Structure formats: C-alpha cells, structure tokens
Amino acid sequence: MDLHSWLFIFILLHLSCFDSIQGQNTPYSNCPEEFQCGTSILGFPFYKPTQPDCGLCKVDCDTTPHPMIELEGVKYQVLERQNVFVTIKDPILETFLNEKSCRSFDRNLSLPISPIITYRVYPFLTLFKCNTSKKRFYEGFQSYNGCETFTLYYNHSSVSSTESRPVATSCSMIRVPMKTGFESKSNNSDLFDMLTADVSLGWTVSSKCNQCYSRGGRCLVDSNNKFLCSAGEKSKVAVFACIGISILLFCFRKKIFWSKYLRFWESKAEDHRNIEAFLNNYGPYSPKRYSYSDIRRMTDRFRNKLGQGGFGDVYRGSLCNGGQVAVKVLNELKGSGEDFINEVASISRTSHVNIVSLVGFCFEGRKRALVYEFMPNGSLEKFIYEERSDRVRQLDWPALYKIALGIARGLEYLHRGCNTRILHFDIKPHNILLDEDFCPKISDFGLAKLCVKKESIVSMLGARGTIGYIAPEIVCRNLGGVSHKSDVYSYGMMVLEMVGGRKNVDERVANTSEFYFPDWLYQRIELDEELQLIGIMNEEEKECARKMVIASLWCIQTSPSNRPSMTKVVEMLEGNLNTLQVPPTPYL
Missing domain, CATH: 1.10.510.10 (Transferase(Phosphotransferase) domain 1)
Structure with missing residues (x-):
C-alpha cells in the first residue's frame, strides 16, 4: 500500500472519530436530579459509584445497614438527610467512645479543602492534644488526663470554632463531634459524655462549579488546587482513542516493534494498580491520604529542607490545624514499590510512644510522600x-x-x-x-x-x-x-x-x-x-x-x-x- 493510500485512511479515521465526539452526550446529561440511597433521598453533589460524572462526593448506597461516604480517608455512615444537611456517623469513633478509649482522639474530624465545594459540620469540640511530659496549666481551659501518653485541653469557647489555634506549639489541634446541647452546659461535664460519633454535614458548591455543571461540564481541580471545568471524560477518551489508533497505524506502517514498550507500560501500570489496591483495601485504620497539591501547600512549596538521603528529601511542613510535620518525598521507587507499601503497612499498625506516628501519605501517579509527626x-x-x-x-x-x-x-x-x-x-x-x-x-x-x-x-x-x-x-x-x-x-x-x-x-x-x-x-x-x-x-x-x-x-x-x-x-x-x-x- 503506497503513502497516498495510508494518508487517505488516516484522514477518514480522524473524521469519523471527531464526528463521534461531537455526538457524545455531556457528562451530566444523563444524571438524575435525585436518587434513593438507603432511607434517604440524595442528589448533587452526591453520586453513586456507577455514575462518577454525576457529582463530587461518592456515596455507596449498597452497604448495610447504612450508606457510606468517605471524607479525607475516613468512612462515615449516612443516617438521614435534613434539608441542606446530612447526618453522618463515624462507626469506629462510636466504638471507641463507648469504650471510653483514648483512641477516640485519633479520629480527627477533617474535611476536604477544595475550590469546588466547601463542607461544614456542627457541632464539634476543638481539643488540644499535648505531650504529658510537659506540665502545663492554661487559664480558662479544662484538662483531661485519662490518657497515658498525652493530655487534652479544651474550653467551651472552642466549640465549633474554625479559628482556634493550639495553646502551645508542641500541641496538636483535633476536632471531635459534640452532642447537641452541651455547648451551653457547665464545664464540669465528663469529656466522653460530651462527645458523639454523629455529626451534621452541610455543603456549599462554588458558583464556578454550578456554572460549569449547568453547561454540562465536570468540576475538577488542577495540580495547584485551582478550579478547572472539564468538557467531560468521554470526549477525552474518544480523542485519545483516535490518536492512539493513528499512532498504532503509523508504527505498523514503519514496522516498529512497539510490543516491548507496551509490555513495559503494562508492567508499570500493574505495579501502580497493586499499590492502589493495597491502599484502598487496607482497612479503617489506614492513615490519611493527601493529594500532591496538599503536600506542596503544607511544605510551602518545599522551602524548608530538613535533610536528604537515598530515599529522597525530608521537608518541614504545617497542617491546616497548625500542627508541625516532617514530609518525606520519595524518589521514584524501584520494582513494585515495596518500600512504600512496607512503610505504610508497618507503621500504620503501630501506636506506641517510642514509634514515630505516620500522619498520612501521598500516592498520586509517580508522586509519593510520607507525612510524619515532627521531631524537633x-x-x-x-x-x-x-x-x-x-x-x-x-x-x-x-x-x-x-x-x-x-x-x-x-x-x-x-x-x-x-x-x-x-x-x-x-x-x-x-x-x-x-x-x-x-x-x-x-x-x-x-x-x-x-x-x-x-x-x-x-x-x-x-x-x-x-x-x-x-x-x-x-x-x-x-x-x-x-x-x-x-x-x-x-x-x-x-x-x-x-x-x-x-x-x-x-x-x-x-x-x-x-x-x-x-x-x-x-x-x-x-x-x-x-x-x-x-x-x-x-x-x-x-x-x-x-x-x-x-x-x-x-x-x-x-x-x-x-x-x-x-x-x-x-x-x-x-x-x-x-x-x-x-x-x-x-x-x-
């Protein structure tokens, strides 16, 4: 077949591809306004796993006894919807609270930070978790000393306050759901009696996202956590399919043995899927997962380097609650990423005063990082x-x-x-x-x-x-x-x-x-x-x-x-x- 024949086939292929793209429905055109989920009626911004283009927050309606949603790596049960709020429950926190276990204070109520949607909860109590080896007294604060390795400080002015700051640089700030009505009660209440695993979750979708949604687009964020309105994944898939077929035809025409490169890509993709499957299936005690933009933000774009080694570089960082962390940004991992899995799997199973705490991790494409408590x-x-x-x-x-x-x-x-x-x-x-x-x-x-x-x-x-x-x-x-x-x-x-x-x-x-x-x-x-x-x-x-x-x-x-x-x-x-x-x- 001569060059003119190949060129003719190439043009026909592209015309048919782009014609099919123009005939695609927009991502949200087939999305229901509302859907039954357990005993509640939900709609945008929530979506079912089978319709990922129909919302911003996935809810699994098939779990029993209640549907489940996931926020910042923590899974919550959906109990009921009340107008613009949804009542959710942390079942693991409920178990810890019933046992009056100090592990309750490891379940920090953390919400995603996104230019697309803003979540809010009410009511919650802000606690300051401090090392017990430092004898402190803070005027106006109550203390709870029932935990072996840390002391908790709190006051009622910190109820549902988003502007609270740690009482000392060595303390970390955590938020735990609080029972309704305790905001105005006396300060003599037992701490565990004040807390609950239930919380009301509200949300506000940004005006840019609403406009994007009304045009049939999809609300996304880029690597810098900036808003992005996408035309839809189906169109992207069709474009890439056309380009891919064209490349394959070209390679076949030139008799390039591309199969070995395809096997290499498949191997890397399999390694990536294995790590992703491990992280998703690790269980309820897995640490918090951060995006790479979160890592950049908490390290102030990697300005303060603490050290480096064969594994990568370590930077000092700050969490949104003011807590200090050390962020280890890993070099490209060898093999199937065994070192990364070892670190997350091993340290996530530990809770001891002489074992460093893993605050969270980042696994985003080739970007991988581990976030630890900061050791001054x-x-x-x-x-x-x-x-x-x-x-x-x-x-x-x-x-x-x-x-x-x-x-x-x-x-x-x-x-x-x-x-x-x-x-x-x-x-x-x-x-x-x-x-x-x-x-x-x-x-x-x-x-x-x-x-x-x-x-x-x-x-x-x-x-x-x-x-x-x-x-x-x-x-x-x-x-x-x-x-x-x-x-x-x-x-x-x-x-x-x-x-x-x-x-x-x-x-x-x-x-x-x-x-x-x-x-x-x-x-x-x-x-x-x-x-x-x-x-x-x-x-x-x-x-x-x-x-x-x-x-x-x-x-x-x-x-x-x-x-x-x-x-x-x-x-x-x-x-x-x-x-x-x-x-x-x-x-x-």
Whole structure:
C-alpha cells in the first residue's frame, strides 16, 4: 500500500472519530436530579459509584445497614438527610467512645479543602492534644488526663470554632463531634459524655462549579488546587482513542516493534494498580491520604529542607490545624514499590510512644510522600558522636540511658505488642528521632517485614540494612535464620556507639586494641576494670553505663539463639546490675 493510500485512511479515521465526539452526550446529561440511597433521598453533589460524572462526593448506597461516604480517608455512615444537611456517623469513633478509649482522639474530624465545594459540620469540640511530659496549666481551659501518653485541653469557647489555634506549639489541634446541647452546659461535664460519633454535614458548591455543571461540564481541580471545568471524560477518551489508533497505524506502517514498550507500560501500570489496591483495601485504620497539591501547600512549596538521603528529601511542613510535620518525598521507587507499601503497612499498625506516628501519605501517579509527626531534635546521630559536640549539646548519661531504654521498649512492642509482628531491619542512630523532651521514636520502616505467624523466621532474597549494624546471619545464612533477633543485634551495635561516643569500627584510633570498640569493652568488662568512658560523674551514672554495655554485648552475640529477646533486654536495663552475667566472648 503506497503513502497516498495510508494518508487517505488516516484522514477518514480522524473524521469519523471527531464526528463521534461531537455526538457524545455531556457528562451530566444523563444524571438524575435525585436518587434513593438507603432511607434517604440524595442528589448533587452526591453520586453513586456507577455514575462518577454525576457529582463530587461518592456515596455507596449498597452497604448495610447504612450508606457510606468517605471524607479525607475516613468512612462515615449516612443516617438521614435534613434539608441542606446530612447526618453522618463515624462507626469506629462510636466504638471507641463507648469504650471510653483514648483512641477516640485519633479520629480527627477533617474535611476536604477544595475550590469546588466547601463542607461544614456542627457541632464539634476543638481539643488540644499535648505531650504529658510537659506540665502545663492554661487559664480558662479544662484538662483531661485519662490518657497515658498525652493530655487534652479544651474550653467551651472552642466549640465549633474554625479559628482556634493550639495553646502551645508542641500541641496538636483535633476536632471531635459534640452532642447537641452541651455547648451551653457547665464545664464540669465528663469529656466522653460530651462527645458523639454523629455529626451534621452541610455543603456549599462554588458558583464556578454550578456554572460549569449547568453547561454540562465536570468540576475538577488542577495540580495547584485551582478550579478547572472539564468538557467531560468521554470526549477525552474518544480523542485519545483516535490518536492512539493513528499512532498504532503509523508504527505498523514503519514496522516498529512497539510490543516491548507496551509490555513495559503494562508492567508499570500493574505495579501502580497493586499499590492502589493495597491502599484502598487496607482497612479503617489506614492513615490519611493527601493529594500532591496538599503536600506542596503544607511544605510551602518545599522551602524548608530538613535533610536528604537515598530515599529522597525530608521537608518541614504545617497542617491546616497548625500542627508541625516532617514530609518525606520519595524518589521514584524501584520494582513494585515495596518500600512504600512496607512503610505504610508497618507503621500504620503501630501506636506506641517510642514509634514515630505516620500522619498520612501521598500516592498520586509517580508522586509519593510520607507525612510524619515532627521531631524537633532530629535524629540521635547528631548527639552521640564526639566530633559533633561543638555543634550540638551532648547528652548526659541519664539521658542516654533513658533513650536506650525507650528504643528497647519500642522494639519490644514491634516484636511482641502488635497483632502482626514487625521486623524493622534498619535500626541505627539515623533512624531514631528525638522529640522536644528527647523521647526516642523509631522511624523509617522502608525495609521492614511483617510476620503473620508467631515465629519470626523470614525468608529474604538479599541482605538488607546498613553496614555496621547488619546481623551476621543476614549475610551468612548458615549462622541461623533471619528473625527478630536480627533487630536485637542492630540495637546492640547502636547502643555501643551511644556508650562510646564513636563508631564501633574507628580507623582513627592509634591503638589497634581499640580499633574495634566492642572488643575493647568486652575485655575490660571481663577483667572487671573501669570502662574509662567519658562524662561519668557518679556511681549512678557508672551503673547505667555498665548495664548498657553488658546488655549490648549480649545483643551482639554471633549466634541468634544466644541473643536475648527485646523483652529480656528491657529487664536487663531496668534490673539490678549485680544480677547481670557477663556474656560469652562473641566470635567477632
């Protein structure tokens, strides 16, 4: 077939495509004004899953006993419609409130911020969630001290107020639905008696969106969260179909072997679908999902960088409620995005004072980010090495002991306290973050593995971790299975660096007997000699240091079976020094 024949076919194809596009109905032309949903009659801005072009807020009418809508990642039951309001319920919050559980205050009432539609709720109570380690008193505020890891402050002037601000920079602001009528009652009411899982949801559609809707368009937002009126997805699909067919004909004419590129695209698309399916099906406890425009907004367009690494860059950010966060923007992920899934899956299952909290995440095309609570003192590595002492204050021995004990408790929780055992596989000073009170929190779960069974032996295709902290069985499998004892080894190596104020392997040491610090420490422990550690001022500090050293030397035993569990490590650190036995000589 000559070139003129191919050109003739190409023109006919485009004419037929664009003729069919002009005959398309507009997106909203077949949308019902109202539809039955459970016991309520709903309409725009709500839409059924089968009619995504017919509204702005999806409602699943087939769930029982009530329809469900989702706002900012939280699923609510639709109870009834009252004029311009819909009564909704958070069933998980209802369970927590009935149990008077402090987990109730993890269910922050958050509404989407969009130039298309504005949501409002009434009534709600604004609470300020503050670290319990700081003794505070705020005039005019009531406090609730029934939760172990935080204190709540509130007053009735903060009821349904959208202008409230945290009473201190270290406090985060949360909103919880409040029972009608408590706004004017006395301040002596029990906090849980004031709260409810039900709330009235109202909405206002922007004038631009109403005009777009009346013209048969679809209301959208662009990457900068600016309003956009689209002509409709069907027309786009038809245009892209025509272009795609034309390209395929051209490629066939030129005999280009495009099949390998198609397989590559299909593979990437499959990886994307797998991650998306995981996030959607993760369950009610999944963290909040942010758009990439949200990430840009909360980081002020990535102005304040906190650090960087092989995974990407970390920026400081602010939430709408004033809370401070650290945003880790990931580089393009390798393979199927296992690191991203590991991080979200692992840390979402945790709730412990020594585990960093994941506030939310972003998964939008190739843009991926993780949003954590902000740790003002950064990572532990800034405070333990002597060569950095001129830039930051050194920690005294009681503080080092407290940090070592806190990390041990966090690891014990990961290994035993979760419903699903979590193995971290990258314990090191860089991954231990310190809050304003130098309370340690384990972070960076990108290499973690979940163990659904009681035993923690896991299969691994290759070594994972950081040189200097990797357990020997990860590299040499004939030493034993890879398990939670691998985290114990990494913990021991890290605490020894905290004790010595230096890397365990130090090439700058002139005396070769001090080249490998754990070896040198073991010899002095065995001979019952002074440890000659810097900064020890009294017998109490000497005892803390000696317990940290003995526990760590047990942790770095070559055979995993000879290492203690993290539960035993906590007991060793909290127990009497005289009851601790010197460990056998490790094969180093």
